[in-house]
Amino acid sequence: MGFLTLEGVSKVYGGLAAVRDVDLAVARGEFVSLLGPSGCGKTTTLQMIAGLVEPTAGRIGLDGRDITREKPNRRGLGVVFQSYALFPHMTVAENVAFGLEMRKVPRAERDRRVAEMLALVHLANLAERYPRQLSGGQRQRVAIARALVIAPPVLLLDEPLSNLDAKLREEMQFELRRIQRSVGTTTIMVTHDQAEALSISDRVVVMEAGRMTQIDAPYRLYEQPATAFISTFVGKMNRLAGVWGDGGVAVAGTVLASAPADVAAGTAVTAWIRPEKLHLRPMGEGRLAGRVASRFFLGGHWLLTVGTEAGDILVSVPNTGEEPAREGEPIGLDWEPASLRVEAGAGAAA
């Protein structure tokens, strides 16, 4: 049974549905990400859970209690805002203590818990600083500490890492996960960054145009995307249009796979394959012939665009210390049959 539950939750703004009929059950201690492009309704969903936006329909439950109409200052949830929303006129310690003060926690205990929390986020030595004297990463940790110190049943993070530069963002992802593990708080994070969602969440919820279209573990989301949108939004994907004919799936006359598809011969189908599932072979070998059109070196791997009869195909080659094929070189492509997914239809959903 879910610790935090959303049942049929919708939000309509002046006739426009920002969130439509959303159902979600989050287990105690779980880290769930709401992933989607801007305007998909993920932030509105988070704000409804926080109580900052009132749902038009539906029910939100916390530990078996209906909190749909409860005021935000009674819910007791921890919220980390995208802008961090630190109180500029209060020191770090005062910011963190604010929630405890509202709960009339006695001074001594308050000081102790603030100190503990600042130690957890590695900010003990900056307690007397003001927010404007901190770096972006430090402010971000103050915001997390302020939200966690009240020991909230659920921690809500709204794009918490989007204002940080790339390197810091990666560090903070680990940091966020470490803090969440050590406190064990049920956490919901909103993000538009698929890599971030995949790396730190137990489960990822993908939202498209106000609906939740897939709720899965990161690995399954990547390997078995439920919609064409997800397959291209999460990671890179090659999409090949073909026809289901005698002996298998033919793309531009070449039979690529003999995947069993429950459709009549001559039906249009779409084949999907991830760039890292493709392997380079010498010319003449493999299942498909092509010529390297462009080559990018990305450090850990190379990204090749290979021109084939079936169209341009992205191929990711791990960096093993040897240079792969050069631009203009003819090569062959191969893959495990199971890596190619075939669906009926022209892939119109993409």
Added chain:
Amino acid sequence: MNRSVATPLMLASPGAVLFAGLVIVPLVLTLILSFLAYDHGTGIKDSWTLAHYMHVLSDSYYLGIFWRTLRLAALTTLICALIGAPEAYILSRMRSPWRSVFLLVIIGPLLVSVVVRAFGWSMLLGSTGLVNAALAAVGLGPVRLLYTETAIVIALVHVMLPFMVIPVWTALQKLDPMVEAAAWTLGASRFSALRRVVMPQVSMGLLSGSLIVFGLSASAFAIPGLLGGRRLKMAATLVYDEYMHELNWPLGAAIAILVLVANLVIMLAYNRAVEARARRMLG
């Protein structure tokens, strides 16, 4: 956004009551007063009349004062624009400590009473003042400056200059300094970069500054009062004399209403022109 109506009305009501009572009511009373008949022997009477408006709008004495008011206000606005805009531009190109220092020097006098500043000019422009002393030193005879329109305009420009510098400065602050450099790299001379790139973006500040300067100049009181003397009157000093010396309140009220209407008409018309321009500029 909270949609309840009770809370905002409760928050705003003390101010709303005060403003209704002390802005709308007095203005309506003054409007009524301007239509009441007046007799020099018995004072304000209970009968209605348009005589005050007819009198003011047909007598060349009053029309002359109105004309002077408009003329001097327009002249002041023009001079303020010619001095204020380049000065704001120069200020914006100064380096760190000097920029704030001179900004304070230019707009700081705003905090000094107009009476003080007018008095300062009356000493400078008087027959034995510094300006005449300087003229005498280079062999030019004494010039009568005090109690002339020139004196009024000089002092008005002095008082109004900050109101022109501030909006132009604000507009310049919003300007990306690299935009002008970009024009240079594209082959524009310094002058054409200024004219084609900087001016259009600053013109909104210039226009709103002109509106403020014109409005305040047209209803200026202390400067014509102290530098124009008893004879060179402008609208504000005229009303004051009708009220305090002639004691003809209804006539004074009629002039005040005319000043208010002229002020509003000019402001609204100007505002509309400025907005139309802003719409064109922003597409």
Added chain:
Amino acid sequence: MQKNGPVALLFHALVVAFVLAPLVVICLVAFTPENTLTMPTTAFSLRWFRAVFEHPDFVTAFGNSLWLATIAASISVAIAVPAGLAIDRYRFPGRDALNGLFLSPLIIPHLVLGVAFLRLFALIGATGSFAWLVLSHVIIVTPYVLRLVLAALSGLDRSAEQAAMTLGASRFTVFRRVTAPMILPGISGGWLIAFINSFDELTMSIFVTSPATVTLPVRMYMYATESIDPMMAAVSALMIALTALAMLALDRVFGLDKILVGEK
């Protein structure tokens, strides 16, 4: 950044000289030992400053102005802060009209307000009342405070208030602990602008002050039209000095260019 050329700097020097000339002349003449408005040439004297303090009219008028400006600025803050909250935070019928009413004194010439107040006060028998004079000043200075309060509110990061709410603060606590401290620079800047405007106001006040409630600018205007002696220069010099001191102090605390030029 491009530097200013010699022509620009000469122009700038002339503008600065023009701006400072009348103030400098006042400060010099104030120290004259003579009986006329002349520059001190051989000796400086403090006799006209002594004369000011022995002249009860100026001392009383100064006291009146100080009280008037302090009370009027404070009342206008008390009115403008809740009104600003209502206008910034809520959508309600009459909101635009209310906003227009509060800002209207900015586009009504002070002269017109002066005769309008004179008529009202005469009809209700309030002429010469200090309390009604205060209220008339509140009308004139409130728009300035309201504009600064509105600017501060619209520049406010609302998520800080939401954060306080999620941490358990009630609406009033949110205002007291978060909103108010965050818009405090706007409020104090507004109070200051209100104080200065009220303290310097002449055109409206000259219609509604009585001999008992006369303010310093009115007193000075009357004096300057009636007699010309260096005492007027001494009073003016004192006001300039006072203003300069206040500016220095405020610049230390707030950064004066921020208050004068705008909120950003």
